[in-house]
Amino acid sequence: MAQRSNAGSEEDVGDLFSDCFWEIKGYKQVVQRIDDGARLTDSLAQLVSERAELELKYAKGMKQWSRKWEDAINKSPEAGSLEQLMKSMTVEANETADVHLDVRQKLSGAVLDTIKHWKNSNYQKTFVKWKQTVAANEGFEKVQRPWAKRFVKVEKAKKAYHLSTRNLEGNKQQLDLLERDTLTGVDQIKKLKDKISKLETETDKNRDKYKDRLNELDMANQQYINEMTVEFEKCQAMEKLRMDFFVRTVEDYLRHVDVSKDPRLTNSFQNIQHGLNEMSIEEDLKRFSDQKGTGMAMNWPTFTEYDQADSFPPLGTLQMKDNDSGSHFNVYDDPPPGPGGKKNPFNGFDDADSEWGDTGGYQPSTNEVKVVAMFDYQGAESDELSFKEGDVLVQLDEEDENGWCRGLLHGVEGLYPGSYVQRVK
Numbered sequence: 001m002a003q004r005s006n007a008g009s010e011e012d013v014g015d016l017f018s019d020c021f022w023e024i025k026g027y028k029q030v031v032q033r034i035d036d037g038a039r040l041t042d043s044l045a046q047l048v049s050e051r052a053e054l055e056l057k058y059a060k061g062m063k064q065w066s067r068k069w070e071d072a073i074n075k076s077p078e079a080g081s082l083e084q085l086m087k088s089m090t091v092e093a094n095e096t097a098d099v100h101l102d103v104r105q106k107l108s109g110a111v112l113d114t115i116k117h118w119k120n121s122n123y124q125k126t127f128v129k130w131k132q133t134v135a136a137n138e139g140f141e142k143v144q145r146p147w148a149k150r151f152v153k154v155e156k157a158k159k160a161y162h163l164s165t166r167n168l169e170g171n172k173q174q175l176d177l178l179e180r181d182t183l184t185g186v187d188q189i190k191k192l193k194d195k196i197s198k199l200e201t202e203t204d205k206n207r208d209k210y211k212d213r214l215n216e217l218d219m220a221n222q223q224y225i226n227e228m229t230v231e232f233e234k235c236q237a238m239e240k241l242r243m244d245f246f247v248r249t250v251e252d253y254l255r256h257v258d259v260s261k262d263p264r265l266t267n268s269f270q271n272i273q274h275g276l277n278e279m280s281i282e283e284d285l286k287r288f289s290d291q292k293g294t295g296m297a298m299n300w301p302t303f304t305e306y307d308q309a310d311s312f313p314p315l316g317t318l319q320m321k322d323n324d325s326g327s328h329f330n331v332y333d334d335p336p337p338g339p340g341g342k343k344n345p346f347n348g349f350d351d352a353d354s355e356w357g358d359t360g361g362y363q364p365s366t367n368e369v370k371v372v373a374m375f376d377y378q379g380a381e382s383d384e385l386s387f388k389e390g391d392v393l394v395q396l397d398e399e400d401e402n403g404w405c406r407g408l409l410h411g412v413e414g415l416y417p418g419s420y421v422q423r424v425k
Contacts, residue, residue: 404417
């Protein structure tokens with residue numbers, strides 16, 4: 001067992017420290033691990049809580065993305081199986097968002113509650129320290145106190161023996177020098193020899209006392225080892241309890257965050273794959289040709305004899321049937337306008353009320369709502385708007401269930417919290 005050469009009084013056993021567990025106060029690092037376990041439990045709870053918030057942010061982003069592109073696809077000229085394929089992508093995003101919302105709910109609910117309950121059951125505060133830390137420290141102190149006193153006595157005896165030995169050797173060297181000097185008086189040499197004799201007696205006594213103290217310590221060592229081991233195993237058992245709990249918690253965490261086997265996602269991806277497998281570009285092209293292009297039927301003019309019974313309309317009022325709607329229009333006038341604009345060759349897709357312009361970009365609607373910022377807001381994500389109090393934004397969508405809106409500011413489109421603005425009257 002390692003020992004230290006600097007010793008204090010018998011009562012001041014706290015002055016001797018070492019990194020070795022068996023020496024005085026060496027158990028402190030074992031006791032410290034109890035405090036560390038409490039802090040690590042708090043860190044685990046924070047880890048789970050932050051992951052839950054990330055799941056929520058991800059789900060909100062997916063929901064907004066899904067709504068945005070579902071609306072865009074509905075208003076786009078895309079049609080047929082390709083339209084359905086693209087819509088299945090937004091359905092998958094919405095299902096993915098729902099799955100991650102469930103993950104967030106489980107993490108912030110069951111997992112966090114379990115961590116908090118476990119900590120409250122295994123760590124109790126007494127003023128500023130944990131009850132478990134105080135108990136462990138008192139247990140080690142009680143076992144070590146009698147051994148530490150013996151250890152201090154050994155250190156004192158060793159110090160006394162080494163000091164008297166050093167004095168004895170020093171005086172012997174001085175005597176040797178005096179005896180070589182012919183000018184040294186006989187009385188001086190005699191006095192020095194008497195002093196050396198006393199030092200030899202004192203050194204012998206200190207040597208014997210040092211050995212006795214060591215024997216006493218050696219006899220107490222085994223009991224000390226046994227009792228310290230008992231206290232140490234108590235701390236080990238508590239640490240094992242914490243480690244086992246952490247392992248179970250991580251297993252629960254992984255079971256919740258692993259969404260790869262969720263049937264909702266599996267079905268969504270299977271639907272996309274099914275759409276890819278069933279898609280026929282040639283059939284879509286033929287359908288368009290039959291409905292809007294060269295495949296359309298045409299009543300080509302043919303020569304017919306004049307029939308007085310026929311009612312021939314005056315020039316400028318000749319009516320022709322619109323193959324799509326069944327309505328009639330004057331062949332010399334412009335075609336009748338569709339809702340809000342000219343007749344569009346694509347099914348139900350009118351230029352005037354669409355977000356898709358000639359350039360394919362986004363065109364603002366004429367019925368957008370203006371809102372004014374009541375507070376400053378700094379966007380935390382790349383898809384969020386930042387604004388100052390008093391800025392006027394154009395609100396593009398109604399506020400969703402999570403309190404977010406989509407809008408425009410200085411030509412930039414992004415998301416912002418609906419509670420930060422109010423509608424301009």
